Amino acid sequence: MSQADEQPQAVGGLDPKATHVAVEWKYDHPLINCRFDPQARFVFATSEDRTIQRWEIASGTRVGMSGHDSWARGITFSADGETMITSGYDDTLIWWKTADAEPKPLNTVKAHKGWIRAVATSPDGKLLVSGGNDKLVRIWNHADGTAVRELSGHEKDIYSIQFHPSGEFLLTGDLAGQVKQWDVATGALVRTFDGKALHTYNGGQRVDYGGVRSISFSPDLKTMACGGLHKATNPLGAVNEPLVLLFDWETQELKKSLVAEGTKAIAWRTVYHPSGFLICAAGGSGGGFLLFWQPDEEKEFHKFKLPDTAREMDLHPDQIQVATVHYDRHLRISKMVAKPEEKKG
Amino acid sequence: MKCTYACKSPEHQFARRNFMGSLAAAGGAVVGGLGVFSQQSIAEQLQKDQKRVLVVNMAGGLSQLESWDPKPGTKTGGPFRAIPSSVPGMYISELLPQTAQQMHHMALARGVNTRNNDHGKGTYMMMTGRRQTPASNFPRIGAVVSKALGADKNSLPGHIHVSNGGGSRNNDAAYLGPMFASVTVGSGTPPNNSARPDGLTEASDLSRNSFRRKVNENFTLRRRTAVTDIYTQNYERAIQLMQKRDVFDLAKESDKDHERYGKHQFGQHCLMARRLLENGVTFVQVTHSNYDTHNENFNFHHEQLGEVDGPFASLIADLVDRGMWESTLVVVLSEFGRTPNINKYYGRDHWGTAWTICMGGAGLQRGAVYGETNKEGTAVTDGEVDQGPLFHTYLEALGIDSSGTFDIGGRPVPVADPAFQPIKELLA
Numbered sequence: 001m002s003q004a005d006e007q008p009q010a011v012g013g014l015d016p017k018a019t020h021v022a023v024e025w026k027y028d029h030p031l032i033n034c035r036f037d038p039q040a041r042f043v044f045a046t047s048e049d050r051t052i053q054r055w056e057i058a059s060g061t062r063v064g065m066s067g068h069d070s071w072a073r074g075i076t077f078s079a080d081g082e083t084m085i086t087s088g089y090d091d092t093l094i095w096w097k098t099a100d101a102e103p104k105p106l107n108t109v110k111a112h113k114g115w116i117r118a119v120a121t122s123p124d125g126k127l128l129v130s131g132g133n134d135k136l137v138r139i140w141n142h143a144d145g146t147a148v149r150e151l152s153g154h155e156k157d158i159y160s161i162q163f164h165p166s167g168e169f170l171l172t173g174d175l176a177g178q179v180k181q182w183d184v185a186t187g188a189l190v191r192t193f194d195g196k197a198l199h200t201y202n203g204g205q206r207v208d209y210g211g212v213r214s215i216s217f218s219p220d221l222k223t224m225a226c227g228g229l230h231k232a233t234n235p236l237g238a239v240n241e242p243l244v245l246l247f248d249w250e251t252q253e254l255k256k257s258l259v260a261e262g263t264k265a266i267a268w269r270t271v272y273h274p275s276g277f278l279i280c281a282a283g284g285s286g287g288g289f290l291l292f293w294q295p296d297e298e299k300e301f302h303k304f305k306l307p308d309t310a311r312e313m314d315l316h317p318d319q320i321q322v323a324t325v326h327y328d329r330h331l332r333i334s335k336m337v338a339k340p341e342e343k344k345g
Numbered sequence: 346m347k348c349t350y351a352c353k354s355p356e357h358q359f360a361r362r363n364f365m366g367s368l369a370a371a372g373g374a375v376v377g378g379l380g381v382f383s384q385q386s387i388a389e390q391l392q393k394d395q396k397r398v399l400v401v402n403m404a405g406g407l408s409q410l411e412s413w414d415p416k417p418g419t420k421t422g423g424p425f426r427a428i429p430s431s432v433p434g435m436y437i438s439e440l441l442p443q444t445a446q447q448m449h450h451m452a453l454a455r456g457v458n459t460r461n462n463d464h465g466k467g468t469y470m471m472m473t474g475r476r477q478t479p480a481s482n483f484p485r486i487g488a489v490v491s492k493a494l495g496a497d498k499n500s501l502p503g504h505i506h507v508s509n510g511g512g513s514r515n516n517d518a519a520y521l522g523p524m525f526a527s528v529t530v531g532s533g534t535p536p537n538n539s540a541r542p543d544g545l546t547e548a549s550d551l552s553r554n555s556f557r558r559k560v561n562e563n564f565t566l567r568r569r570t571a572v573t574d575i576y577t578q579n580y581e582r583a584i585q586l587m588q589k590r591d592v593f594d595l596a597k598e599s600d601k602d603h604e605r606y607g608k609h610q611f612g613q614h615c616l617m618a619r620r621l622l623e624n625g626v627t628f629v630q631v632t633h634s635n636y637d638t639h640n641e642n643f644n645f646h647h648e649q650l651g652e653v654d655g656p657f658a659s660l661i662a663d664l665v666d667r668g669m670w671e672s673t674l675v676v677v678l679s680e681f682g683r684t685p686n687i688n689k690y691y692g693r694d695h696w697g698t699a700w701t702i703c704m705g706g707a708g709l710q711r712g713a714v715y716g717e718t719n720k721e722g723t724a725v726t727d728g729e730v731d732q733g734p735l736f737h738t739y740l741e742a743l744g745i746d747s748s749g750t751f752d753i754g755g756r757p758v759p760v761a762d763p764a765f766q767p768i769k770e771l772l773a
Contacts, residue, residue: 071424089424205635238640238690309689327689
């Protein structure tokens with residue numbers, strides 16, 4: 001633990017405007033993604049050195065895990081939190097025991113031809129879903145990694161996956177800003193949400209850019225939030241701003257576009273807080289931020305600047321702590337509560 | 346530099362007579378200047394062999410780490426893996442799986458250090474083989490080889506850039522004159538206005554061209570310059586081009602080839618390049634853009650090289666299969682490489698310190714690797730070269746004496762920077 005002004009623990013007094021960095025843990029290489037395990041014993045981060053790093057939250061003890069032959073990007077857990085599955089840019093899914101002293105790969109499945117950016121567990125814990133640069137969505141038995149179904153229809157690389165909390169539907173988002181709703185039981189494509197505002201084709205640079213970087217449902221399940229970027233005037237130069245689209249789940253109507261004007265960053269992950277506001281980890285040439293929106297207001301109600309550009313984020317089960325990972329090799333845990341008064345004398 | 350013939354030198358008097366004579370025969374040869382060859386027989390031999398050049402310009406700065414010199418599993422390696430190529434021991438990026446199967450035809454110079462991180466200067470260096478200075482302007486490689494290989498004798502333009510738009514002649518031949526400047530083509534259809542208008546009979550067309558030639562002849566007797574030459578040549582070239590307009594028509598290629606090369610722009614441009622080279626065009630340049638990936642380098646290289654791999658590999662295979670490999674030099678270049686360091690935005694920045702050029706075909710070793718970088722790709726450890734030796738190597742591979750000179754206005758001008766030598770280890 002490099003700096004720890006507080007021990008991470010569940011606390012009350014939620015106040016996003018009081019968000020502050022409570023804990024910083026440093027690794028040897030830039031970090032890519034992070035997730036708390038469902039039992040909140042650990043926080044995991046993937047790294048540019050192809051490892052996965054596990055920090056025990058209570059002690060800050062770190063354990064490294066090796067198995068992927070490239071960067072790991074996706075992280076998901078079994079319903080009980082005892083098994084973790086990671087997806088990599090090496091086409092593979094790897095199963096791990098979450099709490100083993102030194103976790104080793106238990107099962108490795110070559111799941112796609114190309115990067116697997118996203119992976120998710122069904123609400124009942126029985127299914128695992130992965131999405132790849134091969135433009136395919138694949139459904140697996142969570143327990144053993146045997147194939148269940150393959151879903152095709154995306155025309156661009158798949159960037160994000162989210163189960164509808166009912167478990168009935170699966171949502172997958174791609175580079176072109178298209179979000180497909182699939183019937184989990186049959187594999188049928190139900191609808192496509194058009195999030196093209198999250199995609200840019202720059203004719204001068206001849207590149208596609210953007211994509212649906214994350215999908216989240218509102219606590220009342222009436223709204224689906226899709227995060228990413230817009231105003232990409234120079235994709236190759238990281239000139240863009242965060243954008244979150246709020247779709248009415250029933251009608252597919254675009255209800256609101258959440259922006260952070262002047263913030264040169266990508267909305268890497270956006271999640272609904274159970275109390276109803278949205279939290280976004282944004283990072284880019286303008287720095288790293290936690291952005292907070294009320295769903296009925298276009299502009300953010302709070303913007304918390306992080307010490308370095310943020311690349312991913314996860315909300316702790318206590319709904320107070322937020323983990324972010326950074327280029328400067330740090331995993332940071334911020335708290336959305338007032339900072340404790342410093343002891344005097 | 347304005348190219349004037351006011352010097353009245355014997356060379357130009359001679360050339361003028363050749364010019365007028367060739368016009369009378371409706372030929373295309375205009376300006377002499379095979380000074381690069383010590384013996385005329387060598388030039389004739391080269392023309393017999395129909396040497397050609399294809400340059401694939403990866404504009405913006407292709408990452409050597411995501412292409413020809415991967416460093417997987419290191420701090421700088423990024424997420425992509427290395428795959429074996431068709432050359433034992435030669436690994437390239439997994440982003441180029443089809444190209445990997447053609448590498449036994451190609452060669453790599455992995456120790457390129459141009460000490461430059463500027464786009465404009467880098468492009469100039471790699472295209473001219475010289476550093477850019479305010480006091481001079483040197484012809485680009487397409488102009489140099491077009492002149493050296495006698496492309497002005499051909500009925501089609503000798504120096505073609507395949508790109509969107511088209512029809513324009515560019516300003517890239519410097520003192521070699523506009524005859525050797527590049528012409529841009531690329532729409533996949535014959536050039537605009539290249540068909541004789543329906544209302545004009547063939548007899549009327551011949552008659553008006555005959556009249557124009559007579560007027561030109563009178564005018565040029567006392568007022569001939571390079572500008573009037575190119576003006577006249579353009580008319581003659583246009584007539585010849587009208588007769589060969591199908592060369593530019595990609596609809597003449599099979600559906601199978603369109604499928605194989607891909608229907609996106611780069612695939613179509615590669616197919617056009619094959620078509621032009623087959624029809625005797627001396628120099629063809631295809632550009633793929635954009636690799637200036639300061640942001641999300643890996644996403645963009647996945648995107649861009651995913652588009653390049655198939656058509657480029659098809660083009661190499663076709664040149665080999667069609668018996669053109671021994672006579673066609675292929676160079677895949679860029680203005681520089683990209684930094685080993687991965688920045689905050691998953692990007693890589695400009696890097697001229699340790700990067701790679703890929704080449705193959707005429708006069709080159711097959712499957713060769715010259716030069717080496719260290720474990721993390723941060724420095725050249727063996728076989729360091731820059732734009733100078735590379736430029737000499739290209740010329741020597743084509744059978745052109747890279748220590749030779751062009752005769753420019755009676756003055757010998759080196760075809761390549763005389764401070765350098767070719768890379769002998771890469772020459773066959």
